Amino acid sequence: MTGIRSYFPSGDEYVTEDALKNLRNYRYRAVDKSFLTKYLYRHYWEWAVTLFPLWMAPNLITLTGLSFEIFDVLLVLLIMPDLEGPGPWWLYFAFGIGMWLYSTFDNVDGKQARRTGTSSPLGELFDHGCDALNCTIAGIVEASAFGCGISWQTVTIVFFTTMTFFFSTWEEYHTGVLYLGYVNGPTEILTLAVLACFASGIWGPAIWHVKASHGLPIIGRLFPGTWEVADALLALTGLAMIFGHCAICCWNVHAACKEQKRSFAATLPQLVQYAVFAISCYVWLDNSTTIFVNNHLVLFMITAGTAFGRIVSKIILAHLTEMPFPSYTVQMVPLAVGAIIARLGLFTPPTELMFLIASFLFVTVAYVHWALVVIERFCEFLGINCLTIAPRKLREKAQ
Numbered sequence: 498m499t500g501i502r503s504y505f506p507s508g509d510e511y512v513t514e515d516a517l518k519n520l521r522n523y524r525y526r527a528v529d530k531s532f533l534t535k536y537l538y539r540h541y542w543e544w545a546v547t548l549f550p551l552w553m554a555p556n557l558i559t560l561t562g563l564s565f566e567i568f569d570v571l572l573v574l575l576i577m578p579d580l581e582g583p584g585p586w587w588l589y590f591a592f593g594i595g596m597w598l599y600s601t602f603d604n605v606d607g608k609q610a611r612r613t614g615t616s617s618p619l620g621e622l623f624d625h626g627c628d629a630l631n632c633t634i635a636g637i638v639e640a641s642a643f644g645c646g647i648s649w650q651t652v653t654i655v656f657f658t659t660m661t662f663f664f665s666t667w668e669e670y671h672t673g674v675l676y677l678g679y680v681n682g683p684t685e686i687l688t689l690a691v692l693a694c695f696a697s698g699i700w701g702p703a704i705w706h707v708k709a710s711h712g713l714p715i716i717g718r719l720f721p722g723t724w725e726v727a728d729a730l731l732a733l734t735g736l737a738m739i740f741g742h743c744a745i746c747c748w749n750v751h752a753a754c755k756e757q758k759r760s761f762a763a764t765l766p767q768l769v770q771y772a773v774f775a776i777s778c779y780v781w782l783d784n785s786t787t788i789f790v791n792n793h794l795v796l797f798m799i800t801a802g803t804a805f806g807r808i809v810s811k812i813i814l815a816h817l818t819e820m821p822f823p824s825y826t827v828q829m830v831p832l833a834v835g836a837i838i839a840r841l842g843l844f845t846p847p848t849e850l851m852f853l854i855a856s857f858l859f860v861t862v863a864y865v866h867w868a869l870v871v872i873e874r875f876c877e878f879l880g881i882n883c884l885t886i887a888p889r890k891l892r893e894k895a896q
Contacts, residue, residue, distance in 0.1 A: 508870045516818035517878045523618040523817060525607075527675040531684045534677075538604070538684065545601055546608040555610040556623045557884045562602025563627045569595040569638045570795075579792065580637070581646035586698045592642045593694030596635060600687050603628065615886055618817045619875040622810070623883070625666070626868065629809040632658040633802025635690075637795060642694040643727055644702030647794045652782060653731055655798055656775065658682075659805050661742050663771045666809045668746040670816045671764060672753040678745060680737075705730070767822050770808060770829075774801075777832040784839035787846040793853060800857040804828035807864050814871060828863050831856035 529535075549558060569592050577584040606624060610616040636655035645651045661682055669675050677683065696704065705727040709717040712726035720729045754761040778801050782788055788797050804826070811823040835852060838844055844852070872883050881887045 505866050508874050511867060511871050512814060512818060512820075512874055516820050517874060519819040520618045520817060520875070520878065522819065523621075525616070525621060525675075526673055527677070529677040529681075529684075530679045531677060531681055532679065533684050533688065542601070542604045542608060546605045546612060549605065549609055551613055552886060553609065554882065554884050554886050555606040555613070555615060555620055558602050558606040558609055559624050559627050560884065562599045562606075563631060563634075565595040565598045565602075566631055566634045566638060570634055573637065573641045574795065577641055578795075579646055580641045580651060580795070581644050581702075582641070583644065583701050583703065584641075589642055589694050589698030589702070592638050593691045593698070596638065596687060596691050596694065599631065599635070600683065600691075603683070613886060615881070617875075617879055617881055619872065619879065619881065619883065622813055622817060622875070623872070625813045626806065626810045629662060629666075629806040630802065632662050633798050633805065636802075637798055639690050639693070642690075642697045642702065643705045644697070645727065647789055647792050650727060650731065651794060651798075652778075653735075655802070656778075657731075657734055657738055659802070660771065660775070661738055663805075663809055664743045664746040666812045666816075667764075667767060668749050670812055670822060671750045673816075676745075676749060678741070680741065682742075686734075764822075767824060770824055774805060774808065774829060774832065777829070777836040780836035781832065781839045784836075784842070785849065786839075786844050787849045788853070791846060791850070793850060796853060796857060800853065800860055801832060803857075803860045803864050804832060807860070807867060810868075828860045831859055 531538075572588060572591060573580065576588055582588075603624065607616075607620070610620050633655055636658045637651070640651035640654045643650070643654075645654065665675070680686075693705075704712065706725045708722070709720045709724045709726050709729040710722060711717065713720075713729055717726075717729065720732070724732075750764055751761045754764065778797075782797070788794055807826050807828045811826055815821065815823050831852075835849075835856060838852070839849070875881075876883055
């Protein structure tokens with residue numbers, strides 16, 4: 498066992514003792530401008546949290562919520578592996594219900610933490626870490642609900658979810674505040690995604706693939722004649738993402754840097770990490786000999802999504818422990834190498850599939866090891882458990 502561990506980084510390489518001491522300064526700060534949250538969902542979540550027993554740890558609620566989305570992906574692989582369908586009507590309702598339950602559990606976990614007196618930095622790391630992984634998982638489910646198939650439409654949906662989450666995480670690192678605008682992804686966009694799943698269950702996913710000029714009243718004629726409703730919705734989502742989310746994140750970071758008398762320009766190279774991630778994925782897919790042709794897109798997305806989860810989780814960890822902004826993770830290496838090999842035309846379908854499977858195993862093992870070690874170090878330092886509620890005396894002793 499000692500020999501195997503020697504191949505992995507030590508816990509101190511992931512997060513040092515000095516960094517852990519900064520957890521004492523932790524204060525969770527969030528701003529939610531959503532009217533849906535203020536006038537509707539807040540009351541629903543306050544009621545929902547009362548359904549959970551007091552012995553149930555907040556992180557266990559988070560993990561249970563993520564399991565609903567993972568279950569939906571398994572349904573996709575078993576019943577509709579082409580991500581196009583049409584599948585049975587109940588499948589689309591399962592997609593929508595899974596998303597709704599994930600959202601509910603994701604918003605209730607923090608309330609459970611305050612209800613049980615177990616709020617901690619680990620809760621934020623665990624919650625946002627699951628959210629990062631769910632960017633890809635939910636993207637696959639939503640693409641299946643739209644009947645996008647093994648296509649660039651599916652890739653675009655996942656790109657949108659990961660890009661918005663990366664910018665939000667980058668923004669929180671510099672501002673110290675999780676900012677959710679009047680229209681935000683976890684609330685309004687997720688609500689629309691759930692309703693879209695239900696619409697596919699009632700009328701079938703074909704409704705998203707009629708010409709935009711016929712399927713979208715008034716605005717449909719603004720798009721090229723060959724565009725489908727799904728194309729138009731993706732274009733509108735992209736514009737909203739760039740100008741309604743990413744631009745605001747940049748503005749908030751600029752304001753924080755100005756207040757703290759730091760250089761905003763010095764923060765911009767930190768975005769290169771996501772650019773390398775996205776470009777590597779695009780180049781590999783664009784030159785692939787097997788991913789689209791032989792239906793390996795889900796495997797590729799899960800591989801890339803796991804690497805993305807590590808990228809943003811390291812940023813969250815740095816935010817909590819006041820460490821420098823991380824600009825690199827080893828899990829990006831398989832994506833970059835795969836992109837180079839594919840671009841040079843050195844892959845054959847069998848060798849590319851073998852490399853993709855090896856990449857999946859590498860990023861998964863690396864992610865799981867990192868997560869387990871960091872969680873263990875947090876728990877030991879804070880005197881808490883991850884998935885159960887530690888005795889109060891143990892928590893008080895650590896504090």
